Amino acid sequence: MDKHSKAHNDLLETLRDFIEGRDRSIAAAGRLEVALDEMFPDDEGIADVVLALASYRPGGGEYLYDEHQVAKLCEWVLSKLEPPTRASIPKKPTRAT
Numbered sequence: 034m035d036k037h038s039k040a041h042n043d044l045l046e047t048l049r050d051f052i053e054g055r056d057r058s059i060a061a062a063g064r065l066e067v068a069l070d071e072m073f074p075d076d077e078g079i080a081d082v083v084l085a086l087a088s089y090r091p092g093g094g095e096y097l098y099d100e101h102q103v104a105k106l107c108e109w110v111l112s113k114l115e116p117p118t119r120a121s122i123p124k125k126p127t128r129a130t
Contacts, residue, residue: 045115049111054100
């Protein structure tokens, strides 16, 4: 397995772990933030997700994203990276206010 495909597979695994609640730590969000920023530097939609990940705290707070908001964003990213496995692909969630 080459370096790119290992990074891609690690990203997919970390996204799934966050979505399914196995690891919603700040460290996991940080790994996702770095990986997405490095792999998709010119994608504005991904840049919005990177910003949300940088603003993530379990439980949320003023101007912060909580685990449910970030999990929805992770679902959206995963839908962009994997072939569709269900009839509908989730729309990109809106920003927190």
